[in-house]
Amino acid sequence: MRWIRQRLLGVIAVLVLVYLFIPIAVVAVLSFNKPDGKYNISWNQFSIDAWTNLCGVPGVCGSFMVSIRIGVITTIVATILGTMIAFALVRYRFRGRSTTNLLIFLPMTTPEVVMGASLLALFLNLRFPLGETTIIIAHIMFTISFIVVTVKARLQGMDPRLEEAARDLYAGPRATFRYVTFPLVAPGIAGAALLGFSLSFDDFIISFFNAGTVVTFPIYIWGAAQRGIPVQVNALATMVFLAAMVIVLTTQVVSYRRRKALQLPPQALEAALPRS
Amino acid sequence: MSASRGRNVEDLNLRNLTKKFGDVAAVDDLTLTVPAGSFFALLGASGCGKTTTLRMVAGLEEPTSGTIAIGDQDITRLRAFQRPVNTVFQSYALFPHLDIFENVAFGLRRRKVKNVDQKVNAMLELVELGPMARRKPSQLSGGQQQRVAVARALINEPDVLLLDEPLGALDLKLRRQMQIELKRIQMEVGTTFVHVTHDQEEAMTMADTVAVMNKGRIEQMGHPADIYELPQTVFVANFLGQSNLFAGSRTGQSGEVIMVDSHGMKFSVLASRNSAMSDEIIIGIRPEKIVVRDLVDQDAVPAGHNALEGRVTDVSYTGVSTQYVVETLWGQDVTVFEQNVIVGDRCDVGDPVILHWSPEHTFGLAGGETLLHKTAQVLAAGV
Amino acid sequence: MVALLPSTGAKAQVSPQKRSRTGYFLLLPGMTWLAIFFAIPFVTLFLTSLQAPVAGESGQYVPAFQVSNYPDALMEYWPQFLKSFIYAGIATALALLIAYPLAYFIAFKAGRWRALMLVLVIAPSFASFLLRTYAWKTILADEGFITSFFNALHLLPDDRILNTSIAVIAGLTYNFLPFMILPLYAALEKVDPRLIEASNDLYASAFTTFRKVTWPLSLPGVVAGTLLTFIPATGDYINAELLGSTQDRMIGNIIQTNFIEFRDYPTASALSFVLMAVILVLVFTYIRRAGTEDLV
Structure with missing residues (x-):
């Protein structure tokens, strides 16, 4: 009975994971489709046309590059600003802490449609021209919080004694940061940047409100959905997904290898030592 | 090097x-x-x-x-x-x-x-x-x-x-x-x-x-x-190793030896080993300094030694030594460590026994019954 | 008080926090950005929601204090509001049901697969949100396997899933599932497995152990996951637009079309404001339980 129950939980867990990937599989499979008609929603015939001619449909690659550009700029600015806030939250005492926490938390819980609408209301009232700048402003605004949360978690997980040890070993504040704090937090910052980029690259709702005439990749997809999404879009999205998976899994494997190396029994190491 | x-x-x-x-x-x-x-x-x-x-x-x-x-x-x-x-x-x-x-x-x-x-x-x-x-x-x-x-x-x-x-x-x-x-x-x-x-x-x-x-x-x-x-405070006596402590008061002094009455029993402590300033004195003795004997052997207690009657309530054999808990006539537990060098019978639970030790090993501390209780509580909670 | 002293080893773990100007300097740029582009827009949103139309010119509004915009907007769109909360509520409940076993498995049973499984939970977000939602069109298609299956059991009132509220709820459940799994996992991971063993040891059945030990200890994760799923689901309009019919439109669709297509800024702003107010009530209820420190 107990055996069945334990297996049952594992089976359910795997099924849920499979469920999470079903739509992605559909997207990937349909990237090899030659649709019958303009809507690429049901399987017709195998073809690699989309993969060999990625930019074959006007506007696809252009919007893709716009999204990459916006994503990169957003990631750089938001990662810097968010990391600074995370350090302040963990390492410094200041007035207005709960207000600060709230102002960081709320963007993560506000529906995108409300954020998009309110920001548009601001730009309209200021008669600020909509375009790539307004999209970037918006993206930085909603990514900062996620960066703060990610970097903060890493910082909090760091043993404060490591920094004390650095100070004890003749490292001043700068040297402590450069040789100890930063190298230890860097993986967290890199992870936060990756998250920031994926949030920006994939954002549709807020961008749509504040884009003006600029067409990002998601906005292109949205527009295309009415008249049929080109197969190239599926191919590009599959590519992005695979690239992200490669990055994430590589880091996972590297850290797993590292942990694996530690699993050598300590006695084996002791034995390698000449003892007095 | x-x-x-x-x-x-x-x-x-x-x-x-x-x-x-x-x-x-x-x-x-x-x-x-x-x-x-x-x-x-x-x-x-x-x-x-x-x-x-x-x-x-x-x-x-x-x-x-x-x-x-x-x-x-x-x-x-x-x-x-x-x-x-x-x-x-x-x-x-x-x-x-x-x-x-x-x-x-x-x-x-x-x-x-x-x-x-x-x-x-x-x-x-x-x-x-x-x-x-x-x-x-x-x-x-x-x-x-x-x-x-x-x-x-x-x-x-x-x-x-x-x-x-x-x-x-x-x-x-x-x-x-x-x-x-x-x-x-x-x-x-x-x-x-x-x-x-x-x-x-x-x-x-x-x-x-x-x-x-x-x-x-x-x-x-x-x-x-x-x-x-020679611990000088109740805390040290209890924190560094174990001690048996009896609250008492000074009744007199002859030469180097101070006489202390605790629970109606007479104890001696050397003046050089006493750190109490007032007449209120806590008598202390480490568990391994105490000798435990059957009450019938009480004549064998050397002259001048401090002695105490009691009844064994617990015996535990730890290899190196045997640990006794002995209850005194007024109900206090005394711990005794006896090295396992004796051939023959050990005392058993329930046996009436006599404990004795030399004044050279006895120490006197400042404080009374309340201090003993407080320190015991602190140590029980803290360590 | 003594427990707070950093004099004992374990408690010295608390990060030393300095009070200095550097803290404010680090906060200033990022928080200014959030203040200008997140907080202040709510003020302009509020002001816009009270604007009055210019007679004869569509899309032109003047500053006013037209409070009646609110009852007008709510009178017209309350069904969509209600629908949003119902859809999001059902989707959240389903997500909790689906997420809990997975989160539990990752936290207690996954062993060396734990890190990989967590990556797999996050991974779907790397594929386009729009395309993933669009893919459900294929999966739930009328002649597709799933629809046929349910039809064979005569479980579908309209004989189809696509373009019904069922498809919208299914899409919402799917899209926000990781937001439910991750907080649940975070809470469960903190539960000492020995507590569960202890409970079993103390004659509690598996079910009683879950009800009396695991579930109460995972409640912070349940609350956080519910909020993080319910809130974006309520405001979402992509699922309704791509998977539903015109009868399944949610409040997000209304705000979007009023803002961008009809240029009825006051109505759209009023609706956004009401939606935000409801969500703030939820958030503050949560904060009262948890405090602000655990938020970020």
């Missing part, structure tokens, strides 16, 4: 050192001299202020008042990275992103010292970790990490090496091994070691001077054997 040093080491002097967190004084007007080159242990229960004291010496905590000096040089206001003091941190705080070599080289590199390679290699030899130089800390066992932490601090040739519960994370067997190891290293380099611990056995094994701390103050300080044989 290149790590040993020609330069003269100087005493560490703490004067009226106080640290308050809010209204609570973690360290309270502490004045203390740690002799140069000694292995000094600061012993106390958790929360007694010993770690705070250490952190103030390291420069990681700022004193509320008082001064810290090495010889004549006042270091109270120096930042941690400016002090000729290094720390072996609790759970080591080895930099996980640097290998063993770079961990040990860290302080030298920050100070831009020359011949880093040679010095690090020599230091790794001293702690017997030469082959481990290019491993990451997490690939080492607990004992090895501990030695890296010592090497990383010692290589800077500090005037004082601070050790914050350095063996706390190790298992019992390894801890014993490391105690001997640390003592060997200390002898070899001759640096002053200040060692913070809550483990009285560890303090006694390693240190040449032990200071017992309680509530931010030093209760007693001296050579481990002296403190053990």
